[in-house]
Amino acid sequence: MAVATSNRRWFWYVLISIGVVVVSMEMGFHSYNPLSGNYYPWFQAAGLTVILFGYLLKWGWHYRKLQKFWKLYILLLAVHCGVLVICTPKIDPS
Numbered sequence: 001m002a003v004a005t006s007n008r009r010w011f012w013y014v015l016i017s018i019g020v021v022v023v024s025m026e027m028g029f030h031s032y033n034p035l036s037g038n039y040y041p042w043f044q045a046a047g048l049t050v051i052l053f054g055y056l057l058k059w060g061w062h063y064r065k066l067q068k069f070w071k072l073y074i075l076l077l078a079v080h081c082g083v084l085v086i087c088t089p090k091i092d093p094s
Contacts, residue, residue, distance in 0.1 A: 020050075024047065027043045027047070045084050049077075049080060049081070049084070052080070053073075053076075053077055053080070056073065056076070057073070060073070
């Protein structure tokens with residue numbers, strides 16, 4: 001397994017950060033129509049899921065070699081997404 005150098009890590013951090021900003025701006029410009037008040041709650045839910053599970057992954061990264069960690073991570077992600085699928089359509093966008 002290759003060891004990531006500090007410079008290589010920073011390269012990926014910066015690249016991912018730029019990607020997140022670009023995607024967020026693109027979603028922000030195209031998902032909200034100020035004249036009708038429409039927005040897409042799925043974009044917000046997806047963004048918050050990425051942030052939540054990104055931090056969870058960062059926090060538990062030293063457990064990445066344990067199968068138990070990945071089982072729990074996938075289970076929590078599946079439950080989270082299941083709750084979003086059930087609850088998000090009930091959100092009134094007006």
